[in-house]
Amino acid sequence: MTEKDTDQQADYVEPNKAFERDTRYIETRITRDGADGFPVEAGRYRLVVAYACPWANRAIIVRRLLGLEDAISMGVCGPTHDKRSWTFDLDPGEVDPVLGIPRLQDAYFKRFPDYPKGITVPAIVDIPSGAVVTNDFPQITIDFSLEWTDFHRDGAPQLYPEDLRPEIDEVNAVVYKDVNNGVYRCGFAGSQESYEAAYDQLFSRLDWLSDRLANQRYLVGDTITEADVRLFTTLARFDAVYHGHFKCNREKLSEMPVLWAYARDLFQTPGFGDSTNFEQIKAHYYKVHRDVNPSGIVPKGPDLANWHTPHGRDALGGRPFGDGTPPVPLG
Template sequence: MAYVNPSGEFRRDQRYISTRITADGRDGYPVEPGRYRLIVSRACPWANRAIIVRRLLGLEDVLSMGVAGPTHDERSWTFDLDPDGRDPVLGIERLQQAFFARQPGYDKGITVPAIVDVPTGQVVTNDFAQITLDLSLEWTKYHREGAPRLYPEHLRDEIDRINDAVFTDVNNGVYRAGFAGTQGAYEQAYQRLFARLDALSDLLSTRRYLAGDTITEADVRLFTTLVRFDPVYHGHFKCNRRKLSEMPVLWAYARDLFQTPGFGDTIDFVHIKQHYYLVHTDINPTRIVPAGPDTSVWLTEHGREELGGRPFGDGTPPPPPKPGERVAAGHGAAA
């Protein structure tokens, strides 16, 4: 849920269900293989983070994943990708049902990602920022051999600083521009967005990843916005100073990540475009979905190896996605 204040500024409702799933179960929800189901949409950048982190850490066999369709109505995300329109594990047609099972009459955002307790059918949390951190820190017993350290203790202060700035000016900044209700609010968001992208370009001109020479949580969070920039945010949200493909450092950085196992193989460009252009009828009343841009450019050489670095640190790349979790043919980058 979100709103535009009297000054025309977009405000995101960040009142999430903050219950945590932890190794010691202090909130009443201990980490247990098979007990929980991660609900996502491949269209959503916030959910895309959880998809990537789950893949990188190798949690597919202990935390199942349900994928909602790319569009939703005012009530909630729906499971229209499943044959009978129901999630095969939870047996529900709408994510809303899991929220109402936990809190009848729940009046805040029905958002993805959300983690649902399978035995009770109740949502545990939809706190997207904490979900990925907890997958890294609380689910360690079930990480695959060779899983990367995405939130290492010695880098947490730096990662947190980067994440705070990126969220405010970039992740949420594109929405602040796209949904602005006045010219002034739009231009303020636009200027902050591109000032931050310029600063990130400077940072990434001398280091391969945001927090040094290995992939961290910070890279996951920036990537899911960058990969949507040219297909959606540049035109749909009027973030049009330059396309990502016209920002050399960020474009090379984004392609480097896209071509890294666990990143690009989670991206569904068809779902991404369908979501934004079909759902946001106030911005796109015709509901016409653009045919472009060409996605084959995501597979071109990026040259970032020259900066050194070890993508997974002392770890290893994740194996290919499981057959039931692969992006549909023709929905990813075209070779």
């Protein structure tokens, strides 16, 4: 793993201001009809991710649940990066073996030479041209479910079923605002006032989720959906990062009985825990956010063995994969 120089790290906290995420993503889509110029085609595209990033982690999980591994290859960036770009530190020669580039920014600049915004993961790159297609992470996983159906594995679950879409969208919207992005609004707050407002909103929503999940196994319906994937990647990082590093410390996840059992249930489901890398998660947050953690020291804890303890959520019923089947275990 390549260490990035401290003076090459971006600043994430703007003094005296609340954190506001730039959500102006590249909205080009890969669709069956190729309306945006990029038709669904097996082997043409490369999903670039980092296991450290919760937004990218969603795409990793959905790709695996749907069995798209043979249709969409995956490049993995290292957990640390500098202010310029995510980099392919984990590959031989620190170059992606398919795209032939050391930095994800090269794919962005190939399409947009003056690209002014952040170089983010997940991103999908058109292999023939070497140019980025999209980094619109909420749409990427929806399109995996709806546009790539010809390449789903036998037994792939319905993660975005038509009859549940309005409720899934409603849940996703509040979870994104208050939880997925809420932890960042705590961690990157530039004032006490903005931090406390984000903190209160976060834990109010976690209490709401605990109530919702007390008597139902999954967030929407009786199977795993897109909503569960989106919540899981934040919960997985809660005790390891957000509780201390981002000051989300009213309670640990492991002290919230319903959400802790729910998170363990998903973690122990094929596709979730085997797509989660706690070491890379910790390395990213504690080494990259130097204005939050100037020393760059990565904590040894927490003990992760408890993720494998019984959760008891199956007593609530539900069928994780509906009429489908789990993905084949890795390795």
